[in-house]
Structures are given as structure tokens and as C-alpha cells.
Amino acid sequence: MTAANQRSLVPETNIERDQALCESLFTALRDATSDGIGITRESFGAGESLALDIVESAAREAGLETERDAGANLVVTLRGTDAELPFVACGSHLDSVPQGGNFDGGAGVIAGLAILAGLKRDNFVPRRTLKLFGLRGEESAWFGKAYMGSSALFGRLTPDDLASPHAVSGRPLSDCMGDVGADIDRIARGEPLLDSRRIAAWIELHIEQGPVLVARDLPIGIVTGIRGNVRHRTVECVGEAGHSGAVPRWLRRDAVFAVAELITHLDRHWRTLLERGRDLVITSGVMGTDSTEHAIARIPGSVKFSFEARSQSQETLEAFYDLFISECASIGDDRGVEFKLDRRLQSSPATMDPGWVDRLRTAARELGLPDETIPSGAGHDAAVFANAGIPSAMIFVRNENGSHNPFEAMKIDDFMKGVAVMRKVLAEAIT
Numbered sequence: 001m002t003a004a005n006q007r008s009l010v011p012e013t014n015i016e017r018d019q020a021l022c023e024s025l026f027t028a029l030r031d032a033t034s035d036g037i038g039i040t041r042e043s044f045g046a047g048e049s050l051a052l053d054i055v056e057s058a059a060r061e062a063g064l065e066t067e068r069d070a071g072a073n074l075v076v077t078l079r080g081t082d083a084e085l086p087f088v089a090c091g092s093h094l095d096s097v098p099q100g101g102n103f104d105g106g107a108g109v110i111a112g113l114a115i116l117a118g119l120k121r122d123n124f125v126p127r128r129t130l131k132l133f134g135l136r137g138e139e140s141a142w143f144g145k146a147y148m149g150s151s152a153l154f155g156r157l158t159p160d161d162l163a164s165p166h167a168v169s170g171r172p173l174s175d176c177m178g179d180v181g182a183d184i185d186r187i188a189r190g191e192p193l194l195d196s197r198r199i200a201a202w203i204e205l206h207i208e209q210g211p212v213l214v215a216r217d218l219p220i221g222i223v224t225g226i227r228g229n230v231r232h233r234t235v236e237c238v239g240e241a242g243h244s245g246a247v248p249r250w251l252r253r254d255a256v257f258a259v260a261e262l263i264t265h266l267d268r269h270w271r272t273l274l275e276r277g278r279d280l281v282i283t284s285g286v287m288g289t290d291s292t293e294h295a296i297a298r299i300p301g302s303v304k305f306s307f308e309a310r311s312q313s314q315e316t317l318e319a320f321y322d323l324f325i326s327e328c329a330s331i332g333d334d335r336g337v338e339f340k341l342d343r344r345l346q347s348s349p350a351t352m353d354p355g356w357v358d359r360l361r362t363a364a365r366e367l368g369l370p371d372e373t374i375p376s377g378a379g380h381d382a383a384v385f386a387n388a389g390i391p392s393a394m395i396f397v398r399n400e401n402g403s404h405n406p407f408e409a410m411k412i413d414d415f416m417k418g419v420a421v422m423r424k425v426l427a428e429a430i431t
């Protein structure tokens with residue numbers, strides 16, 4: 001039988017039923033994990049567990065096999081007839097930032113479930129197994145480290161990662177993972193929980209978290225690569241507190257002025273690197289003096305802030321990080337302050353697989369949809385799968401108002417277009 005004939009065996013799906021399932025799941029996730037402002041699904045915490053439970057019970061209702069893997073992620077399986085063939089995997093994460101939006105992560109899991117449930121409903125038995133992963137722990141908001149759930153799958157969580165304290169409770173990541181059922185002994189040994197050679201591909205649908213698809217009036221985009229990052233959760237600039245009226249400029253060791261100078265210098269370096277054609281974004285998203293001691297009339301003796309640089313290029317990340325370290329040293333000398341850095345965290349940039357990018361673009365064109373490519377500024381679990389040697393690809397869906405806020409706004413019509421493209425490539429790959 002030719003490939004074309006085999007493909008024609010994949011039944012047409014019932015789009016209305018798929019859409020109804022997706023809408024009911026988006027509503028159920030929002031209702032269950034609303035915090036009154038946005039939604040909160042803490043990594044390895046209650047909201048995330050609730051989200052996994054909701055998706056799992058929908059999968060069971062659809063007659064699909066479900067299990068929790070050794071990383072406590074949800075795995076839904078549509079079993080193929082040839083168990084020897086590496087399986088195709090899809091999915092995304094079910095945690096969120098605090099007061100986040102309902103679509104970051106959740107959209108990719110719901111897309112996968114609609115596809116598996118639709119194929120099951122039509123009694124379609126593939127040759128190759130298709131698995132959906134509802135991953136835990138993608139967001140760095142809770143432990144500083146990103147991609148914890150997917151990193152655990154490939155034995156990539158270090159003892160330092162597992163000791164990372166929770167942003168609110170201070171409990172180590174290992175305890176929180178253990179609480180939700182992860183096999184911490186295997187994870188701490190760095191044992192891969194999945195054999196990457198058994199995975200033919202990772203396909204992830206996600207909302208675009210920037211403004212590009214909206215600005216270009218495109219419902220979907222095909223991702224070419226994912227920025228990596230280097231971060232510090234906390235840098236402390238330590239100077240000397242003093243009376244704001246009594247200490248002259250030349251005797252001050254003002255931590256706020258030192259940090260302001262550092263940020264201004266980093267901004268200048270950033271602009272220069274952009275002018276040289278480098279890809280780079282810089283953020284200091286957390287910053288403050290200590291509210292228990294700060295005052296209008298007190299020279300601040302300490303400021304704490306976070307540092308993050310992201311780029312498609314590891315070389316650019318390292319070059320900018322070196323500039324950051326040397327600026328800390330020279331501003332420290334000039335102003336009599338010291339910059340104390342906590343552990344450096346990093347995620348590598350990733351390239352999406354050109355063959356799968358082509359398949360997604362072709363499927364989009366065949367469905368009468370735009371096939372334009374777009375790089376991802378935000379991080380995604382697909383980067384971990386790609387860097388584990390698994391051919392990986394992503395579909396972005398247009399979303400208004402950005403992300404990591406409660407105002408994410410994805411239209412269901414755009415989402416269903418992304419689902420249609422994903423369904424087409426997955427169905428072809430497993431037939």
C-alpha cells in the first residue's frame with residue numbers, strides 16, 4: 001500500500017465535536033484554577049494537579065489509556081499496531097505563572113487531547129503509537145528553574161536544581177515533586193525516565209506569547225527555533241545604609257544608584273549587540289529595596305533584583321553574560337558596592353527540526369492556511385525534547401494581549417486551525 005493510500009485511511013474528523021470538547025476543557029481548567037484575577041497552577045502544586053486530573057478524566061471518558069509517568073506527568077496513549085516503532089509524542093505543560101492566562105501551556109495539551117479523542121472516536125487504529133504528555137513544571141516562576149517536568153524525563157535535573165527553594169514556601173523542588181508522586185530517587189540519580197530513541201518526534205502547539213502574529217494578521221505560525229536564556233533569580237547589590245541628608249555624594253555607597261547605573265550600561269550593551277545583528281532580550285523582572293527597612297530618608301544599603309538574558313545564540317548569551325559580570329565588578333569598584341550573585345541558571349537555545357517544520361508548513365498550505373515561520377522568543381518544553389536529540393516542532397496560535405498575564409486572548413477559530421494542522425501531520429506520521 002502506498003503512503004498516499006495509507007493516509008487516506010485517516011478518517012475526517014468531526015470538527016464541531018472536537019471544538020466542543022476543547023471549549024469545555026478550557027472552561028473547566030479556567031473554573032478550577034481561577035484565582036480571582038487570572039489563573040494559578042503552581043508547578044508541582046495543587047492547581048497543576050487539578051489541571052492534570054481534569055484532562056485525564058476527559059481522556060478516560062474518550063476511551064483513551066491514561067497513566068502518570070515516573071515524573072508524575074500525565075500520559076495519554078492511542079496505541080498503534082506496531083509496538084516496535086518509536087512513538088510520536090505531543091503535548092505541552094499544565095502549570096502556569098501566578099495570576100497567568102488560561103492558554104499558556106493548556107492550549108497544547110487540549111489540542112493533543114482533541115486529536116487523540118477524535119481518532120479514538122472514529123475507531124482509527126494507527127500503526128505507530130501516539131502519546132500526549134500533560135507536563136508538569138515548565139514555568140520558572142516557582143523554582144527559578146524552567147522545564148523541570150520535561151528535564152526530569154531525560155535525567156537532566158541536577159542536585160542543585162532539585163534543591164531549588166520554592167519562591168513562596170521555600171520548600172525544595174525535590175520535596176514538591178515527591179508530593180505529587182514523582183519518583184525522586186530515579187530523578188536524583190539522573191536516570192532518564194524516557195528513552196529518547198523511542199520517540200520519533202515531539203510536536204507542541206502553543207499560543208504565541210508576543211505580538212507578531214496579531215500584528216501580521218496570521219492565525220498560526222510555524223516555529224523555527226526557541227531562545228535559550230541565562231538567569232539569576234536574585235542578585236543582591238550591597239552598599240551601605242545611611243542618613244539621606246547627612247552623607248555627601250562622595251561618601252555614599254548607594255545600592256539603588258549602583259543598580260540603576262548597571263541597568264543603564266546593560267541597556268547600552270544590548271543596543272550595541274542588536275546593531276550588530278545579534279538576537280537578544282534583557283529583563284530585570286523583580287527588583288526592590290527591603291520594605292521592612294527602606295524609607296524616603298534612608299540611603300538604600302541593599303537592592304535585590306533578578307537578571308535574565310535570552311537569545312537564539314548561546315555565544316551571544318555568553319558574551320552578554322561576560323559583559324554583565326564585568327559591569328558588576330567595575331560599578332562595584334566605582335561606587336563601593338558589591339554585587340552578590342546566586343546560582344546561575346540556564347536553558348540552551350534550540351532549533352526545530354527542518355523536516356518537521358516542512359511537514360507543518362505543507363499541512364498548513366494544504367489546509368488553505370498561511371505557512372509562515374516565526375522564531376519563539378519564549379521558552380517551551382520543545383527545547384528540552386529537541387536538545388535531547390528528538391526531532392521537534394511547534395505550531396504557534398495567534399493570541400492577543402501577550403502572555404504571563406490574565407489577559408491572554410486566543411480565538412477558538414484560530415486554535416482550531418492550529419489543531420487541524422497538528423492533526424494532519426500527526427495522523428500522517430502514525431498511519
Ligand code: GLV
Nearest residue numbers: 139140378379380
Ligand atoms: C516560559 O514560559 C518562558 O518563561 O519563556
Ligand code: MN
Nearest residue numbers: 097104139404
Ligand atoms: Mn509560560
Ligand code: MN
Nearest residue numbers: 104105138380
Ligand atoms: Mn508555555
